[in-house]
Amino acid sequence: xxxxxxxxxxxxxxxxxxxxxxxxxxxxxxxxxxxxxxxxxxxxxxxxxxxxxxxxxxxxxxxxxxxxxxxxxxxxxxxxxxxxxxxxxxxxxxxxxxxxxxxxxxxxxxxxxxxxxxxxxxxxxxxxxxxxxxxxxxxxxxxxxxxxxxxxxxxxxxxxxxxxxxxxxxxxxxxxxxxxxxxxxxxxxxxxxxxxxxxxxxxxxxxxxxxxxxxxxxxxxxxxxxxxxxxxxxxxxxxxxxxxxxxxxxxxxxxxxxxxxxxxxxxxxxxxxxxxxxxxxxxxxxxxxxxxxxxxxxxxxxxxxxxxxxxxxxxxxxxxxxxxxxxxxxxxxxxxxxxxxxxxxxxxxxxxxxxxxxxxxxxxxxxxxxxxxxxx
Amino acid sequence: xxxxxxxxxxxxxxxxxxxxxxxxxxxxxxxxxxxxxxxxxxxxxxxxxxxxxxxxxxxxxxxxxxxxxxxxxxxxxxxxxxxxxxxxxxxxxxxxxxxxxxxxxxxxxxxxxxxxxxxxxxxxxxxxxxxxxxxxxxxxxxxxxxxxxxxxxxxxxxxxxxxxxxxxxxxxxxxxxxxxxxxxxxxxxxxxxxxxxxxxxxxxxxxxxxxxxxxxxxxxxxxxxxxxxxxxxxxxxxxxxxxxxxxxxxxxxxxxxxxxxxxxxxxxxxxxxxxxxxxxxxxxxxxxxxxxxxxxxxxxxxxxxxxxxxxxxxxxxxxxxxxxxxxxxxxxxxxxxxxxxxxxxxxxxxxxxxxxxxxxxxxxxxxxxxxxxxxx
Numbered sequence: 145x146x147x148x149x150x151x152x153x154x155x156x157x158x159x160x161x162x163x164x165x166x167x168x169x170x171x172x173x174x175x176x177x178x179x180x181x182x183x184x185x186x187x188x189x190x191x192x193x194x195x196x197x198x199x200x201x202x203x204x205x206x207x208x209x210x211x212x213x214x215x216x217x218x219x220x221x222x223x224x225x226x227x228x229x230x231x232x233x234x235x236x237x238x239x240x241x242x243x244x245x246x247x248x249x250x251x252x253x254x255x256x257x258x259x260x261x262x263x264x265x266x267x268x269x270x271x272x273x274x275x276x277x278x279x280x281x282x283x284x285x286x287x288x289x290x291x292x293x294x295x296x297x298x299x300x301x302x303x304x305x306x307x308x309x310x311x312x313x314x315x316x317x318x319x320x321x322x323x324x325x326x327x328x329x330x331x332x333x334x335x336x337x338x339x340x341x342x343x344x345x346x347x348x349x350x351x352x353x354x355x356x357x358x359x360x361x362x363x364x365x366x367x368x369x370x371x372x373x374x375x376x377x378x379x380x381x382x383x384x385x386x387x388x389x390x391x392x393x394x395x396x397x398x399x400x401x402x403x404x405x406x407x408x409x410x411x412x413x414x415x416x417x418x419x420x421x422x423x424x425x426x427x428x429x430x431x432x433x434x435x436x437x438x439x440x441x442x443x444x445x446x447x448x449x450x451x452x453x454x455x456x457x458x459x460x461x462x463x464x465x466x467x468x469x470x471x472x473x474x475x476x477x478x479x480x481x482x483x484x485x486x487x488x489x490x491x492x493x494x495x496x497x498x499x500x501x502x503x504x505x506x507x508x509x510x511x512x513x514x515x516x517x518x519x520x
Numbered sequence: 521x522x523x524x525x526x527x528x529x530x531x532x533x534x535x536x537x538x539x540x541x542x543x544x545x546x547x548x549x550x551x552x553x554x555x556x557x558x559x560x561x562x563x564x565x566x567x568x569x570x571x572x573x574x575x576x577x578x579x580x581x582x583x584x585x586x587x588x589x590x591x592x593x594x595x596x597x598x599x600x601x602x603x604x605x606x607x608x609x610x611x612x613x614x615x616x617x618x619x620x621x622x623x624x625x626x627x628x629x630x631x632x633x634x635x636x637x638x639x640x641x642x643x644x645x646x647x648x649x650x651x652x653x654x655x656x657x658x659x660x661x662x663x664x665x666x667x668x669x670x671x672x673x674x675x676x677x678x679x680x681x682x683x684x685x686x687x688x689x690x691x692x693x694x695x696x697x698x699x700x701x702x703x704x705x706x707x708x709x710x711x712x713x714x715x716x717x718x719x720x721x722x723x724x725x726x727x728x729x730x731x732x733x734x735x736x737x738x739x740x741x742x743x744x745x746x747x748x749x750x751x752x753x754x755x756x757x758x759x760x761x762x763x764x765x766x767x768x769x770x771x772x773x774x775x776x777x778x779x780x781x782x783x784x785x786x787x788x789x790x791x792x793x794x795x796x797x798x799x800x801x802x803x804x805x806x807x808x809x810x811x812x813x814x815x816x817x818x819x820x821x822x823x824x825x826x827x828x829x830x831x832x833x834x835x836x837x838x839x840x841x842x843x844x845x846x847x848x849x850x851x852x853x854x855x856x857x858x859x860x861x862x863x864x865x866x867x868x869x870x871x872x873x874x875x876x877x878x879x880x881x882x883x884x885x886x887x888x889x890x891x892x893x894x895x896x
Contacts, residue, residue: 184840188847191832213840217816221836229832440593456567456605460597464560464589471564471850 146285146328147355149387156499160403160492165387167233167285168326169225172200174387174408175492177399177485178235180416183208184218184228187416188474189482191230197451197483198490201233201285203411206278207242211261211268215281223283235411236284238275238317240291240332241360241392252292254309272316276329280322288358289317291332296365303336304344310334311348318352330356330389337370339377346381357382358389359407368398375405382406396425396488396512400505403492415481420474422466425484429513431459433477438463451483452476522661522704523731525763532875536779536868541763543609543661544702545601548576550763550784551868553775553861554611556792559584560594560604563792564850565858567606573827573859574866577609577661579787582654583618587637587644591657599659611787612660614651614693616667616708617736617768628668630685648692652705656698664734665693667708672741679712680720686710687724694728706732706765713746715753722757733758734765735783744774751781758782772801772864772888776881779868791857796850798842801860805889807835809853814839827859828852 148166155162163174179186179194182205186194194202204224209215221227224234243250243259250259256271275290291310294303314331321329331354335341349357359378362371375390382388387408393399394412402410415425424431426446431438433445444454445462453462453476465473488508495504524542531538539550555562555570558581562570570578580600585591597603600610619626619635626635632647651666667686670679690707697705707730711717725733735754738747751766758764763784769775770788778786791801800807802822807814809821820830821838829838829852841849864884871880 183844183846184837185844185846185848188851190848190851208844212844213815213836217836217840220816221818221834227834227837227840229837439589440596442597458597458603460589460593461560461603461605464593464603468559468561468584468588470559470561471847472561472566474847475564475566475851 145355146324146326149356149385151385153497155496155501157503158404158496158501159406160496160501161406161408162493162496163387163408165408167201167328169231169233169285170200172233173493175399175403175489175496176200176409177394177489178203178409178411179482180205180411180413181228181230182413183212184224186482187420188471188478189416191228193479194230194482195232197479197486199232199482199486201235202230203235203237204228204282204284205239205242206236206275206282207239207270209282210239210270210278211263215278219281219283225283233286234284235286236279236282236288237391238279238288238290239270240275240288241293243270244293254312256290272313273320276317276320276322280327284327286328286330286356287321288330289314289332289354291334291360293361293364294334294336296337296361298336300336300338300341303334303338303341307334307336307341307345308348311345311352314349314354315352318354328355330354330358332358332360332391333378333382334361335378336361337366337374339374342374342378343381346378350381350383354386356387356389358391360391362390363393363398368401371398372401372405375402375407379406394485396485397509399485399488400492400508403496404501404505415485416478419477419481422473422477424477425481427484428511433459433463433466435463445480446484449480449484449487451480453480453483521731522700522702525732525761527761529873531872531877533879534780534872534877535782536872536877537782537784538869538872539763539784541784543577543704545607545609545661546576548609549869551775551779551865551872552576552785553770553865554579554785554787555858556581556787556789557604557606558789559588560600562858563796564847564854567604569855570606570858571608573855573862575608575858575862577611578606579611579613580658580660581615581618582612582651582658583615585612585658586615586646586654587639591654595657595659601659609662610660611662612655612658612664613767614655614664614666615646616651616664617669619646620669630688632666648689649696652693652696652698656703660703662704662706662732663697664706665690665708665730667710667736669737669740670710670712672713672737674712676712676714676717679710679714679717683710683712683717683721684724687721687728690725690730691728694730704731706730706734708734708736708767709754709758710737711754712737713742713750715750718750718754719757722754726757726759730762732763732765734767736767738766739769739774744777747774748777748781751778751783755782770861772861773885775861775864776868776884779872780877780881791861792854795853795857798849798853800853801857803860804887809835809839809842811839821856822860825856825860825863827856829856829859
């Protein structure tokens with residue numbers, strides 16, 4: 145087995161889990177937030193900066209690397225870790241989410257998905273076998289099954305057919321996986337916003353059996369309370385002794401709510417994307433750096449943050465960099481936002497250890513007082 | 521006096537100078553290359569990275585900072601050093617070069633230059649007094665006089681009138697300078713490509729008297745041999761005991777040829793600009809990273825370089841980053857190019873110390889074998 149999940153304790157106040165996941169490239173503490181390095185780089189960051197902020201695992205995207213530079217090149221380079229100079233654990237998704245997001249550019253059959261590249265329009269085909277072949281070549285510590293992420297809203301009939309195909313595809317992924325000793329293949333639970341379908345999917349996927357399970361198809365446009373409800377309806381059907389990964393979720397409030405419902409792993413482009421657009425997540429709320437009020441504000445982005453950006457730069461300077469379209473703006477803002485989420489998860493783990501995650505949540509929201517949406 | 525120039529020795533083989541320039545923010549070794557931080561940031565770099573590569577002094581642009589964020593804000597921040605978090609020496613130009621480059625957007629009179637901002641078209645006025653007022657507010661260790669940089673080609677009559685006005689403006693700059701104990705004001709010699717006008721300008725500017733002298737109006741489109749000739753015709757008229765700064769010059773060959781003719785300081789956007797466009801300066805010649813031949817080249821950019829980029833990344837990865845339009849591409853390429861020029865100047869100083877700069881030049885060009893043009 146490529147990974148071992150160690151459940152350390154459960155928060156007496158909230159029921160949230162504290163764990164440790166042993167992977168071929170090191171141990172990670174859960175619950176954890178994973179920065180996203182779509183194209184074999186976490187945008188604007190170096191590996192050393194990610195180490196400095198104590199990122200333990202990053203995610204990279206199979207769809208993007210398959211198209212450019214191609215998984216054969218990454219394999220020839222010695223795998224993704226070596227190619228991008230990241231010595232710690234990596235998780236790759238399967239490309240499923242991206243190809244389904246292509247809309248008119250893709251055609252789904254039982255065999256797989258035919259699609260056109262968003263880069264040059266060239267025709268490609270991804271199937272469970274092909275996705276796993278690519279993920280085997282990339283060599284991440286954790287790889288994801290090729291699934292279909294149903295859109296929201298979607299009618300029940302469609303979602304049921306889709307989750308059942310996802311189950312068949314999951315079995316094909318498991319059969320196609322050539323490196324189970326080096327790479328842990330996670331199954332993905334789908335089922336849209338329908339509790340009975342979530343139950344069906346969870347039972348089918350866990351029946352196949354994987355070293356870890358993801359909850360897919362959330363944070364796709366549904367209201368937040370609905371996402372939390374679906375989580376509550378899904379997680380009871382997942383085994384206690386395996387890690388649970390909520391895909392594509394990364395706003396501070398969603399991280400907290402997810403952990404409280406038993407999630408161990410999260411990823412999202414949110415912190416780096418909004419950073420490049422000039423928005424910071426801080427302990428006292430959102431900071432939109434271009435706002436005129438920051439023009440001559442010589443205080444740091446976040447008064448309670450010890451990150452490189454907050455230790456060295458003022459809001460006035462950060463606003464100047466953003467307005468002047470300087471690369472350093474993306475660097476400093478991205479560093480801060482990633483640090484903020486990593487620090488948040490450190491504090492979450494500490495609160496679980498101290499059996500006070502509900503108190504921590506209240507304290508956090510009292511200061512924080514807003515939610516961050518993907519659209520920002 | 522804000523600065524002290526210490527002439528350490530002259531290369532017995534070449535006549536090139538080795539010096540030390542004491543400034544309010546530290547000592548710099550000459551000959552030196554100064555990275556350019558136009559908008560209060562050396563593009564894509566942090567101050568710590570510049571320290572790591574042993575940059576000793578950087579340049580920033582008065583025109584840009586005057587327009588955005590405004591020199592009053594920088595002054596309120598505690599000056600440019602504090603605003604941008606750079607603890608070492610800074611040199612600011614006067615904005616003259618930029619406003620003259622605006623073409624139809626500016627109007628020159630004896631009083632100064634009226635121009636329209638390239639950002640929003642707003643009307644502004646720069647004069648010797650105004651430029652110095654702005655530079656005083658920015659607070660660089662070395663500030664430049666407000667001059668007119670004549671275009672190339674330009675007829676002699678025009679260049680003569682222009683240099684004579686530059687002389688009058690230099691005197692006005694000196695009179696307007698409010699902080700001679702904290703900031704050293706350099707005079708600028710103009711005169712186009714005409715030897716007698718260069719002599720006239722050098723005599724007039726040195727007659728006014730400054731703690732350092734710049735040679736302006738070169739690298740403006742003339743052939744390289746012509747630039748070297750003008751340097752030879754100008755430098756004999758500059759005092760031995762003051763630093764000499766060749767403005768806007770930064771290709772490896774020009775640095776060497778400049779040092780051989782007695783220049784102590786250089787600046788140029790070239791290394792960072794071509795880096796963002798995917799071109800590296802290396803010890804074995806130019807590397808255009810997007811070229812297909814680098815697709816699966818797992819060797820570093822430069823086989824003889826110890827910089828962060830060359831120690832950690834392959835050409836294959838750098839090509840991928842460039843093609844994928846990733847910020848890390850600009851970061852890694854900029855780091856390498858700046859390191860390369862700083863390392864080159866370190867080796868130049870060593871060769872002067874060892875009285876073998878002509879040998880060093882031959883060795884360098886044998887490996888290097890090309891010149892880098894601004895247009896790349």
